[in-house]
Amino acid sequence: MGLEEATMCIYMVGTAATLGDGFDEITDFLEDNQDEVLFIKLEAYDSDYHQNFRNKIGEKIESRLGDYVFKPTDWGYAEGDCASLPVQTLSKQDVLDTGRNIILFTQVPREYPHTGDNNLCDYHDESKTSKYLRNVWIGVDEMDAAGNLTSNEPLAQNSSQLTADSDGNSSATTHYKNGNFSVVLDATTEYSKNDIKIYGDTVQEKAQAGYQLIELALVEANATTIGASKAPQIEDFLWSWRDDSPGTEHSCSWLTNDGEIRDYDCSTIRVFACVDANRNWHISESTGAWIDGYSACAAEGYQYGMPYNALESTELYAERNTKGITTSVWVNYYKVFEDFWLASQDAYSDYGYLKKDAIGDTGGAAFDSIDLIKRKLLGSGTMNLKSVQIRTGGRIDGLKACYEFQQAVSHANASDRELCIEYGDGDGGSMGSVLSFDSASGEYLDDVKICWDDEKYSSGSIYYLKLTSSTGETVSGGMQQGSCKSYSSTSTQQIFAFHGRQGDEVIALGVHKLSSSLINAGYYATEWLNNDNPSSGGIDYESFNEHKAAGNISNTCEVKDVVNVVGRLADSKLDYRFTGESILVGNLGSNYRFFCATENCSDYEVKYFFTTPSCLP
Incomplete structure (x- = not known):
């Protein structure tokens, strides 16, 4: 049997295709759906057919999927790094903006290497996987309640691994609120019916608790037996519209008395769903037509909101009931055209379509x-x-x-x-x-x-x-x-x-x-810059003037040309917002700073963005 025939994509029980055929189906789909981002887990273990097995998979990825793949280098990792997928920071918008459509990742081996070491970077040794590492993210970020990152480890899979809140209580909900994703199943054990953690009616219960699933494999659609065929995947792990929505007549949406989202006439007078920066929900005191939600929420110190997931939808519905609201509540979700809806915009936009x-x-x-x-x-x-x-x-x-x-x-x-x-x-x-x-x-x-x-x-x-x-x-x-x-x-x-x-x-x-x-020209960005490596007990200061003096920014560039700056840990690439350290970012008039004021500060790297190309050296 050849290597290609040995490498199979399993679609459902009893059917399979070669890896290349599976990739071709993906590209055929994306040619007609350029607005989609596909998240694909590869199970690529040691092979009896080829000791360079994962490199051969890397070659197939590059020849069949090509420029569709969002690579670690697109996030600023060096070529060949064992890069951990930044699930706390990476968004669909990021991927689409780079011109990519596919995220490939691999996770925990079914059986750990013979050394007993479960470090994924060791398992995917670069000497045999350089082409694989070029395209595939190895594991995902795992972060605890204090914001500590463990790179390249399997993310929490069992209830005992769920991170806790500040009071030490742990649950799927605290895990989600800490910024983590979850895999419901324990992928290192032999499966039996009792190992299936979610199925049938409990799927929605888990969703409302905050589970964010990286994968849906071996999740049953109903609580039957696994048997030799394993368990079928459920069609969706989704919440959103109620069954008869959206229709074609209306362009605005609200949370119904039953806690579902449905479309309705935008001119109807209702209260509004508002949310703060920490995703705490508030029902407005004032009422109005759907469009009035932006000003009504802002007047009460909030932003017009739309729940991100089933947990937030449940929390919003609970807030509605606590306030004694007996009518539907407007949410920030509106139709731009045909069947295309957008949620949680900062302000209403007439896209002129x-x-x-x-x-x-x-x-x-x-x-x-x-x-x-x-x-x-x-x-x-x-x-x-x-x-x-x-x-x-x-x-x-x-x-x-x-x-x-x-x-x-x-x-x-x-x-x-x-x-x-x-x-x-x-x-x-x-x-x-x-x-x-x-x-x-x-x-x-x-x-x-x-x-x-x-x-x-x-x-x-x-x-x-x-x-x-x-x-x-x-x-x-x-x-x-x-x-x-x-x-x-x-x-x-x-x-x-x-x-x-x-x-x-x-x-x-x-x-x-x-x-x-x-129609805009975008921005002009520096490379990742690291001018200040703090010594023990020191601070980290990555300011505009210091980088300009170091030649990282053009001498003709001024502070007014700065659009923004982003920062992350220099080693693990964790976004500064999740490190728990005190970071000050902003325009000081004569300077633009990224400043870590925490004692024993970590080492950060930054990227500056400008409105003009002349700012780049």
Whole structure:
């Protein structure tokens, strides 16, 4: 049996595919769902087929998944580091902003190495796993109630490992509130029916207690037997809408009398769900329409809120009942368009979304880059349309749109790759000149002129396409005949993505628009800097002026150019907000500081973000 055949992806009982086939299915999904982030656990133990087994898996990851993978280097780790997944800090927005869609991680071995050492870095020895380590996170951060980090250890899996609150009480809820994730099962024992910790009705109970599951393997949908087939995975570990919601009529949501979330008429008068920085819930004293929640919560010292998970939803519902509220409560969850909802925005945003109809024939297969609009809104707005090209023969054989990723305020690094989408299934015609847009200079796609002819053949098609930038540059292709129509950007809305129909050519074409305010150049970030290594009993001071003097920041840069600074421990990469040490961050007028004032301070590294590239040395 060859190595590829020995490496199987198990989808469900009785079915399997090779690792490569499994990866191909993932990339096929992501091509049409660019706004999704997939979290995949790899069980890669020692192999009888190849002593370099995990390196071979690394090669397969790179050849099949390629630029989709969010790598440790994207978070600032050195090449080949045994990197622990930063679950306390890493967000979906971080991953999307880097241009990635997949997180790969591996965890505890089913059987510990013969040495008895359960350190995952030792198990995944770099001498045989360098290509694996390049793409896969080894374990996840485990943090106790005091904020102490244990890198590269299995995260808490049993109730006895749950971290405690300040009073010494431990539970799934305290574990969650300490910033931890949990795996419900004990992955080091032989499974039996009694080892299944959650199943059936208890799934929701665990969710309401605060369990955040890294994996759902061996979780039963009902409390039957495992047997030789093991246990089926439950479909979802989710909370959110009640069964009949959301509908298509309403764009706002509230917590119902039954503790569920449903959509409702935005003009209805209700109280509001408010939350503070520590995620403590408060029901507003005032009432109003849904949109009034932002000002109502702010007036009472809170922020308009939406529960993050089932635990918070339960806590909000309990607060409602404690206050004696007998009606539904508005939550900060609203529909941007179609079936796309956003939660917990700091302020209401009119994203200026507009879909213009596709012009041309009704034949062929539909295409729609609506997922790129969703990705733009789910991220921090740093993905922009970079260029377009037209592929022509006698008609418009293809249209190519490429997007770039620019730096956001994040521990993660923006990718230097382009995300390119091509419309038109055929391979005829030749690709024309590139029409590029420099978002840093405010350039954008200004006009799309489409000509179609439904008389030359029995069905219509796109015969001519002209694309114009905001600077007046153009590319065009095809034969200008038949009927023509233009879609243009405006001072408030810019063309961002496309939809339509395709066969061997582009048969029909329309556009998606977004608010011009969302098109931004991102920021310019330094490398990770560490100018001050505190001695015993010392402090750590990583300020703007000190790094400027050291040559890490350009001499022409000023404090006013600083957008933000992020910091983390130099060794374990733990975000400074979770270390428990006293950190002061902010603008002092003549300086911008990152200052650890704790006695015996740890060593921190920082990254500064600027509005101008001239600040980088």
